[in-house]
Amino acid sequence: MEKAIEVTNLVKTFGGKRTLFGGRTHEVQAVRNVTLALEQGETLAIVGESGSGKSTLARMVVGLEAPTSGEMKIAGRAWHDLAADGVRAFGNMIQYVFQDPVASLNPRKTIGQTLDAPLRLLKGYDDAKRKSRMKDLFDAVQMPADTHQRYPHEFSGGQAQRIAIARALAAEPRIMVLDEPVSALDVSVQAQVLVLLEDLKKEFDLSYLFISHDLAVVESISDRVAVMYFGEVVELGSAEQLFSAPEHDYTKRLISSAPRL
Amino acid sequence: MSGSATMKRVEVIKESRRPTAWQLLMNNTLAAIGFYLICAVILVAVAAPLLPIPNPDATSLAERFLPFGSPGHLLGTDHLGRDVLARLIWGTQVSLLVGISASVIAAFFGSAIGLVSGYAGGRTDNLMMRGIDMLMAFPYILLALAIVAVLGPGLMNALYAISVVNIPFFARNIRGITIGLSHREFVDAARLSGKGHLSIILTEILPNVLPVIVITMSTTVGWMILETAGLSFLGLGAQPPQADLGSMLGEARTQMFTHPFVATAPGLMVFIIVMSINLLGDGVRDALDPRLRAGALSRPRAVTRIERRDTPTAQPAGGAALNVVELETSFEGTKGPEPAVKGVSFSLSKGECLGLIGESGSGKSVTALSLLGLVASPPGIITGGRVDIDGEDILSMPETKITSYRGGKVAYVFQDPLTTLHPLFTIGDQVAEAIRVHQPVSQTEARAKAVELFKAVRLPDPEQRSSAYPHELSGGQRQRVGIAMALANDPDIIIADEPTTALDVTVQAEILRLLQVLREERGLALLFITHDFGVVAQICDKVAVMRYGKIVEAGATSEVLRNPQHDYTKRLIACVPKPGQGRAFLEGVRALLDREARGRA
Numbered sequence: 064m065e066k067a068i069e070v071t072n073l074v075k076t077f078g079g080k081r082t083l084f085g086g087r088t089h090e091v092q093a094v095r096n097v098t099l100a101l102e103q104g105e106t107l108a109i110v111g112e113s114g115s116g117k118s119t120l121a122r123m124v125v126g127l128e129a130p131t132s133g134e135m136k137i138a139g140r141a142w143h144d145l146a147a148d149g150v151r152a153f154g155n156m157i158q159y160v161f162q163d164p165v166a167s168l169n170p171r172k173t174i175g176q177t178l179d180a181p182l183r184l185l186k187g188y189d190d191a192k193r194k195s196r197m198k199d200l201f202d203a204v205q206m207p208a209d210t211h212q213r214y215p216h217e218f219s220g221g222q223a224q225r226i227a228i229a230r231a232l233a234a235e236p237r238i239m240v241l242d243e244p245v246s247a248l249d250v251s252v253q254a255q256v257l258v259l260l261e262d263l264k265k266e267f268d269l270s271y272l273f274i275s276h277d278l279a280v281v282e283s284i285s286d287r288v289a290v291m292y293f294g295e296v297v298e299l300g301s302a303e304q305l306f307s308a309p310e311h312d313y314t315k316r317l318i319s320s321a322p323r324l
Numbered sequence: 325m326s327g328s329a330t331m332k333r334v335e336v337i338k339e340s341r342r343p344t345a346w347q348l349l350m351n352n353t354l355a356a357i358g359f360y361l362i363c364a365v366i367l368v369a370v371a372a373p374l375l376p377i378p379n380p381d382a383t384s385l386a387e388r389f390l391p392f393g394s395p396g397h398l399l400g401t402d403h404l405g406r407d408v409l410a411r412l413i414w415g416t417q418v419s420l421l422v423g424i425s426a427s428v429i430a431a432f433f434g435s436a437i438g439l440v441s442g443y444a445g446g447r448t449d450n451l452m453m454r455g456i457d458m459l460m461a462f463p464y465i466l467l468a469l470a471i472v473a474v475l476g477p478g479l480m481n482a483l484y485a486i487s488v489v490n491i492p493f494f495a496r497n498i499r500g501i502t503i504g505l506s507h508r509e510f511v512d513a514a515r516l517s518g519k520g521h522l523s524i525i526l527t528e529i530l531p532n533v534l535p536v537i538v539i540t541m542s543t544t545v546g547w548m549i550l551e552t553a554g555l556s557f558l559g560l561g562a563q564p565p566q567a568d569l570g571s572m573l574g575e576a577r578t579q580m581f582t583h584p585f586v587a588t589a590p591g592l593m594v595f596i597i598v599m600s601i602n603l604l605g606d607g608v609r610d611a612l613d614p615r616l617r618a619g620a621l622s623r624p625r626a627v628t629r630i631e632r633r634d635t636p637t638a639q640p641a642g643g644a645a646l647n648v649v650e651l652e653t654s655f656e657g658t659k660g661p662e663p664a665v666k667g668v669s670f671s672l673s674k675g676e677c678l679g680l681i682g683e684s685g686s687g688k689s690v691t692a693l694s695l696l697g698l699v700a701s702p703p704g705i706i707t708g709g710r711v712d713i714d715g716e717d718i719l720s721m722p723e724t725k726i727t728s729y730r731g732g733k734v735a736y737v738f739q740d741p742l743t744t745l746h747p748l749f750t751i752g753d754q755v756a757e758a759i760r761v762h763q764p765v766s767q768t769e770a771r772a773k774a775v776e777l778f779k780a781v782r783l784p785d786p787e788q789r790s791s792a793y794p795h796e797l798s799g800g801q802r803q804r805v806g807i808a809m810a811l812a813n814d815p816d817i818i819i820a821d822e823p824t825t826a827l828d829v830t831v832q833a834e835i836l837r838l839l840q841v842l843r844e845e846r847g848l849a850l851l852f853i854t855h856d857f858g859v860v861a862q863i864c865d866k867v868a869v870m871r872y873g874k875i876v877e878a879g880a881t882s883e884v885l886r887n888p889q890h891d892y893t894k895r896l897i898a899c900v901p902k903p904g905q906g907r908a909f910l911e912g913v914r915a916l917l918d919r920e921a922r923g924r925a
Binding site: 112113122125127150151153154158159161163166167168169170171172177180181184185220227230231233234249250251252253254255257258261276277278279280282283284302303306307316317318319320321322323324 | 508509510512513514515516517518519520527528531532683684799828829830831832833836855856857858859861862885895896897898899900901902903904905906907909910913914917
């Protein structure tokens with residue numbers, strides 16, 4: 064079966080550009096030679112600390128950042144073909160949910176206006192269809208129907224994240240990249256959003272690339288886990304196996320550091 | 325008696341309600357004066373055709389240089405016998421029109437350049453900004469003169485010149501804000517929604533920049549009117565016989581010494597217009613700035629306002645380092661003070677660690693800040709309760725004594741040390757300063773003590789690191805510095821407000837271990853504020869669970885974790901995923917949510 068995401072030898076380097084006087088600026092390798100694949104219908108978690116390159120990887124996968132070298136395939140299509148077709152090609156196939164839900168919604172636009180964009184531009188629905196889809200989406204993320212006429216600041220963090228998820232779902236993607244989707248939320252809200260994500264995955268037959276620094280959260284939702292450390296994937300395996308018998312030193316340290324009740 | 329006291333209270337509260345932008349503008353006396361003046365001027369200028377004034381261009385050489393107050397010519401006549409009042413009113417109309425259109429044109433093009441340049445970044449930004457720099461490098465009047473010289477004199481050409489000269493001002497301002505906005509997540513999100521670049525600039529970024537454009541315009545209109553008058557004064561703007569304020573001044577210049585009154589009227593009018601617009605502009609800027617609206621206009625006091633209805637009597641301290649009784653802290657809201665902390669009581673003994681746990685908005689941080697009156701005031705007020713440290717009520721102490729407790733007997737550690745450390749001083753200097761505020765020691769002694777403290781918090785390489793700046797350290801190292809600073813004056817109590825939330829798990833584990841060791845070594849009482857039950861389980865002896873400003877459950881940590889009594893505590897614990905639990909966690913949460921839904925139904 065065709066893989067949802069296939070990443071081969073991916074490298075991303077920031078800086079290292081030539082300056083006016085022939086020198087080079089400071090170079091940082093954010094992602095070093097990463098190879099991994101997300102199967103259809105799977106949840107693959109990427110864990111790592113700040114600066115480990117997990118967000119850079121995610122941003123490249125959805126086309127917000129261009130790789131320095133390496134290959135990527137999204138649902139069987141080469142990344143560079145998609146990039147040549149423009150942002151819309153990505154948006155139809157793969158969507159992104161940001162860590163800070165409030166920052167990912169434009170403060171001066173109503174939720175309706177924000178949600179209208181993917182429905183109009185990516186799906187090309189007419190007015191009536193857009194209206195009915197929006198209602199379905201609010202239902203799916205358990206938000207009231209009058210949400211569309213409100214502004215982002217009127218919602219709590221958990222509600223805003225539901226809205227951001229609805230926005231991502233509006234494009235009817237098959238793949239979702241979730242970049243720390245519950246880190247900014249209170250624990251009880253976090254649990255609710257995790258349950259919601261799990262339900263939506265079944266309902267819409269999605270594949271998740273789930274980025275997080277919280278091992279316990281990762282364990283509860285993912286099928287496989289990749290551990291990133293300084294831009295490299297140091298360990299990759301099924302969730303149970305990785306948590307019960309970690310192999311890499313860093314994975315061991317990560318697991319022993321997690322606070323326990 | 326008590327009735328009048330409550331009346332007074334209500335009045336105070338009414339005054340301090342969060343005002344609307346319009347109220348703020350009108351509260352600013354100078355801005356209000358400016359507003360009414362400019363309204364009057366505009367009204368008169370617009371009504372010029374309706375007013376019973378003579379034709380401004382009708383000459384009558386027999387009536388040259390009539391003084392002020394002459395019959396039929398209230399402000400006299402000029403060198404061609406034209407009525408000065410009529411010319412003044414018509415001239416004001418022209419000047420206002422030119423000034424306002426020039427600033428609209430400049431705002432339009434300047435903002436467009438700023439938006440594109442800030443959004444595109446890289447080479448486009450570089451090219452556009454160097455072009456703008458070139459415009460800015462010319463003295464503005466020379467540039468305007470050059471433009472008029474090419475286009476020829478005339479009011480329209482003067483308008484173009486003034487607009488061009490002012491484009492850089494807008495472009496620079498708007499570019500700065502756009503750069504910040506174009507890296508925000510909502511812009512990325514819009515791109516993934518299928519929006520193109522132009523659409524993102526116009527529908528995502530522009531609405532956020534618009535208030536700034538309006539504010540910038542309101543502060544530049546006056547300046548533009550002045551510049552137009554300047555060009556007309558030089559004979560490059562309005563051409564005779566058309567009147568505008570600048571050309572009136574220019575024509576009156578030759579008779580300045582013989583008939584000074586001819587120049588007085590247009591001179592005063594320019595002054596009134598520019599002054600009133602600038603006053604109004606400043607007012608608009610202050611009123612629209614969200615920070616000023618939230619009450620930052622008034623500087624917060626050194627200590628939170630304390631207006632306690634009643635003070636609970638002292639309780640036997642019983643060796644408690646910190647004893648809080650029925651603490652109530654409120655914030656001024658639209659409907660009077662709304663309590664955020666509603667009667668919180670707890671006590672903390674020497675060497676003990678109490679975890680204050682709750683979700684956002686539960687009032688845990690406000691509680692912590694209230695202990696030493698650190699809640700910003702306005703809008704915060706401590707409305708009840710007492711805080712005893714070593715058996716003395718802090719809230720009844722004079723301000724200076726409360727301030728001396730801060731960083732002395734009681735020290736705080738905050739969530740993100742990057743925001744609490746000063747970016748321009750080395751960490752050694754900052755810790756040394758904290759020592760010298762409370763202790764009479766020399767600079768060198770203080771520096772030496774700072775290095776010792778860095779050793780105590782296990783900062784690697786303490787001697788060298790003490791001359792490092794905060795940005796040169798990692799997050800974990802910065803938090804160690806934050807803790808070193810808290811320890812500077814051998815406090816009895818440390819209040820740590822989410823000290824590990826911003827840190828990675830492995831670093832968090834190290835910092836928690838450090839706090840644990842320091843607590844044992846120094847017998848510190850630790851008040852630990854967090855939202856994470858895992859952290860509480862690891863470090864705290866006692867825990868108090870807060871919700872909606874109240875403590876709903878308190879007790880020994882192991883006891884509360886093993887056998888939670890309150891529904892909210894149970895729920896909180898159930899919602900924390902435990903390592904090793906795997907997918908069973910979500911099943912559990914699902915069951916819990918279902919139960920709750922059924923309970924509601």
